[in-house]
Amino acid sequence: MTAGTDMPSETLLQPEPAETSDEFYIHARNSPADDRTRVLLDGDTFAIFDRFGDIQATAFSQQGLFRNDTRYLSRLDLRLCGKQLLLLSSTVREDNLLLAIDLTNPELELESGRCIPQGILHLFRSTFLSGGNCFQQIAVRNYGEGAVDVVLEISFDADYADIFEVRGQRRPRRGSTSPVQTTTSGLALSYRGLDNLIRRTVIHSTAAPVTIDGSAIIAQLHLEPQQEEVVAFTIGCESDGATAAPVTHAEGLARITQERAASPLAGIDIYTSNEQVNDWLNRSLADLSLLISPTPHGPYPYAGVPWFSTIFGRDGIVAAYEVLWLAPDVAKGVLSYLAATQATQLDAERDAQPGKILHEVRHGEMAQLREVPFGRYYGSVDSTPLFVALAGAYYERTGDLELLRQLWPHLQAALDWIDRFGDMDGDGFVEYARQAEHGLVQQGWKDSFDSISHADGQLAAAPIALCEVQAYVYAAKSWIAVAADDLGFDDIAGKLRTEAEELKKRFADAFWCDDLSSYALALDGAKRQCKVRNSNAGQCLFSGIASLPHRRGVIDSLLSPAMFSGWGVRTLGANELRHNPMSYHNGSVWPHDNALIAAGVSQARDKHLALQILSGLLDMSIFTDLHRLPELICGFPREQGMGPTLYPVACAPQAWAAGAAFLTLQSCLGLSVRSQESRVYIYHPALPEAVQSVRIRNLKVGAGFVDLVFDRNAQTVAVDIQRRSGEIEVVTLK
Numbered sequence: 001m002t003a004g005t006d007m008p009s010e011t012l013l014q015p016e017p018a019e020t021s022d023e024f025y026i027h028a029r030n031s032p033a034d035d036r037t038r039v040l041l042d043g044d045t046f047a048i049f050d051r052f053g054d055i056q057a058t059a060f061s062q063q064g065l066f067r068n069d070t071r072y073l074s075r076l077d078l079r080l081c082g083k084q085l086l087l088l089s090s091t092v093r094e095d096n097l098l099l100a101i102d103l104t105n106p107e108l109e110l111e112s113g114r115c116i117p118q119g120i121l122h123l124f125r126s127t128f129l130s131g132g133n134c135f136q137q138i139a140v141r142n143y144g145e146g147a148v149d150v151v152l153e154i155s156f157d158a159d160y161a162d163i164f165e166v167r168g169q170r171r172p173r174r175g176s177t178s179p180v181q182t183t184t185s186g187l188a189l190s191y192r193g194l195d196n197l198i199r200r201t202v203i204h205s206t207a208a209p210v211t212i213d214g215s216a217i218i219a220q221l222h223l224e225p226q227q228e229e230v231v232a233f234t235i236g237c238e239s240d241g242a243t244a245a246p247v248t249h250a251e252g253l254a255r256i257t258q259e260r261a262a263s264p265l266a267g268i269d270i271y272t273s274n275e276q277v278n279d280w281l282n283r284s285l286a287d288l289s290l291l292i293s294p295t296p297h298g299p300y301p302y303a304g305v306p307w308f309s310t311i312f313g314r315d316g317i318v319a320a321y322e323v324l325w326l327a328p329d330v331a332k333g334v335l336s337y338l339a340a341t342q343a344t345q346l347d348a349e350r351d352a353q354p355g356k357i358l359h360e361v362r363h364g365e366m367a368q369l370r371e372v373p374f375g376r377y378y379g380s381v382d383s384t385p386l387f388v389a390l391a392g393a394y395y396e397r398t399g400d401l402e403l404l405r406q407l408w409p410h411l412q413a414a415l416d417w418i419d420r421f422g423d424m425d426g427d428g429f430v431e432y433a434r435q436a437e438h439g440l441v442q443q444g445w446k447d448s449f450d451s452i453s454h455a456d457g458q459l460a461a462a463p464i465a466l467c468e469v470q471a472y473v474y475a476a477k478s479w480i481a482v483a484a485d486d487l488g489f490d491d492i493a494g495k496l497r498t499e500a501e502e503l504k505k506r507f508a509d510a511f512w513c514d515d516l517s518s519y520a521l522a523l524d525g526a527k528r529q530c531k532v533r534n535s536n537a538g539q540c541l542f543s544g545i546a547s548l549p550h551r552r553g554v555i556d557s558l559l560s561p562a563m564f565s566g567w568g569v570r571t572l573g574a575n576e577l578r579h580n581p582m583s584y585h586n587g588s589v590w591p592h593d594n595a596l597i598a599a600g601v602s603q604a605r606d607k608h609l610a611l612q613i614l615s616g617l618l619d620m621s622i623f624t625d626l627h628r629l630p631e632l633i634c635g636f637p638r639e640q641g642m643g644p645t646l647y648p649v650a651c652a653p654q655a656w657a658a659g660a661a662f663l664t665l666q667s668c669l670g671l672s673v674r675s676q677e678s679r680v681y682i683y684h685p686a687l688p689e690a691v692q693s694v695r696i697r698n699l700k701v702g703a704g705f706v707d708l709v710f711d712r713n714a715q716t717v718a719v720d721i722q723r724r725s726g727e728i729e730v731v732t733l734k
Contacts, residue, residue: 036625037063038092038099039305039653042129042256043293044068045237046309051090053101053125054078062166062306065134067237069364071166072201075157081108081150085123092626094282096290097256101125120144130252134235137249142223152231155216158201160191162366167307182212193365200238206249207232263289264299264329269697274690280621283628284661287653288323297340298333304631304651313338313358313383314445315656317390318592322659324397325666325673331394332403338387339410343378348435351379355417357387373439381432381443384414385472392479399676404483411480418473424463428506429523430473431463444469446571451585452522455531457577460524467519468539470507474500475543504545517553533563533573535593541600555609558597566638568594568616581635588647590632591617592656595663602667607686610667615688617664620644629657669710675702682732685710685717701728
């Protein structure tokens with residue numbers, strides 16, 4: 001079918017085969033567990049280095065300097081007199097701006113016959129990204145008693161691999177590279193893609209005299225005792241003939257520092273009695289600040305590095321929801337961007353229909369040539385109801401009726417999509433079935449091809465109605481009805497509330513499984529329940545669709561040994577036939593999934609589920625590199641004295657994994673901000689034993705703010721207002 005034509009229902013309802021492969025699977029040719037990598041990001045540019053600050057990209061290595069889904073640098077290799085240096089320390093600064101590495105020399109035998117003992121020279125290597133450029137500076141100091149003459153050599157190469165090639169896809173044809181161009185202070189690498197776009201990597205030395213040899217920069221350094229010399233260079237990523245104006249190291253660092261200071265997260269100030277919690281919160285905040293990128297419509301959190309360093313609808317909505325109570329401007333940017341890119345016509349190749357919200361945006365060569373369908377792709381069943389739900393939650397948090405007024409045509413179009421295209425067979429539930437030959441087979445958040453199955457292990461046939469998607473639809477209609485009332489759309493508001501309550505009744509009848517004491521994962525194309533224990537059922541709690549008699553069963557199921565690994569809730573129960581703790585969605589543990597589950601008890605008196613999840617995620621952060629929660633971990637049971645088992649190709653940092661810290665903490669505190677009422681509600685606050693107190697400063701409520709302190713004692717958690725500006729009321733329910 002071509003764009004702009006009506007899609008017959010028979011075409012939409014063709015069942016997918018029960019077993020299929022996933023052409024967009026991310027292949028693990030090596031593992032981050034083999035060696036800790038270091039990540040920097042600035043907007044559409046990101047870089048992954050090894051711990052030495054080098055890039056050693058083999059065919060499927062994730063290392064490299066990337067811009068707009070293309071690897072502009074696949075080799076960056078530092079040598080001293082032809083030898084690899086010895087690593088002393090390697091870390092990304094707490095604010096994620098700068099990669100700082102300390103190195104020293106091995107024993108060096110020079111051509112002159114002189115030997116330089118190990119540990120005489122100290123090299124401090126600093127790297128950051130700014131404005132599409134990579135800046136690197138190497139300061140070399142001589143701590144020896146005599147002068148030394150050494151050669152510093154930095155070699156470069158660029159393969160211009162598309163991010164989908166790096167992920168493991170093969171291309172029958174590629175573009176052509178050009179010979180290296182050299183100048184007195186640098187060199188340039190270039191590639192003409194099949195899209196006829198010329199991409200160039202321009203390396204320019206900015207300190208110390210250097211010579212250029214092929215694709216290497218060479219600096220001859222003479223160092224007297226205690227003398228220091230600096231070698232510095234910039235790596236620019238250019239395309240389509242555009243060249244960036246020269247920027248100094250200091251100017252580049254000042255720019256990125258100022259931009260980060262202006263982040264919508266800059267005002268967040270949370271401090272706890274537990275320094276390990278503080279480390280986790282600070283790293284999570286820095287990761288979110290790193291991933292939030294400016295767009296013409298406002299700030300937007302990119303999903304994660306390396307595989308998803310771009311805009312994703314679902315991921316952006318969830319990340320914005322996780323920090324909504326602290327930084328509502330993130331949600332404002334997400335809503336504005338997704339409204340501007342909302343589908344307006346049918347396009348089967350992109351799984352687009354009028355009113356549908358974006359799944360993914362890509363800018364690389366393969367996307368431009370439609371070798372992959374993700375240039376602007378709409379193949380997610382949940383982005384659209386989540387968009388409406390986030391708008392409703394944003395309005396409750398801020399009272400920003402003007403933004404809701406601007407968004408209303410888009411919200412109405414999204415609601416129309418839910419009823420018309422989302423419910424493709426008219427049974428009152430939202431389903432999905434891939435429209436095109438290429439694209440995602442599974443279009444919920446568990447989007448690997450084998451993620452939706454029956455108890456006998458058979459994969460579910462499309463169209464598939466996921467349990468959590470119905471919960472999102474319930475949240476969308478019931479939450480946005482409040483804004484519809486205040487906009488004067490009383491009839492629409494009443495209709496939405498009625499539809500939500502009718503959905504709640506149908507949902508209980510169709511999805512509840514007495515033998516599981518939980519909700520079925522999904523209904524397949526024949527309306528058969530997928531009766532497997534699953535984490536999706538836990539995401540039904542926060543929306544309000546779960547009836548009171550069913551909530552207890554779901555919570556008990558999630559905390560059972562089959563579901564709770566000790567680090568968090570598994571995606572699929574350990575007793576299910578398709579359970580595999582090393583799979584992407586069939587037994588792994590995802591921080592964001594757990595955070596949304598914890599949100600389901602935010603206003604409940606019994607916070608045991610949220611406390612267990614907070615404790616599990618906190619402990620996970622203690623073991624992970626830089627206290628950074630990855631996209632997911634393997635779902636093996638927790639063992640005494642052992643850390644979590646990492647998933648080999650998990651993104652880290654990942655926006656909704658970073659945001660999980662804040663939503664889970666909010667859920668334990670039971671904290672809800674309603675600016676229109678000028679109130680902060682606190683429902684039955686609780687804290688785990690590891691956290692005695694939490695201080696939150698500058699919590700914005702309308703035009704004012706409030707500072708709150710939560711103190712844990714043997715029986716309850718006390719709440720104290722330390723400071724407030726404006727007529728803000730704090731209502732505590734214990």
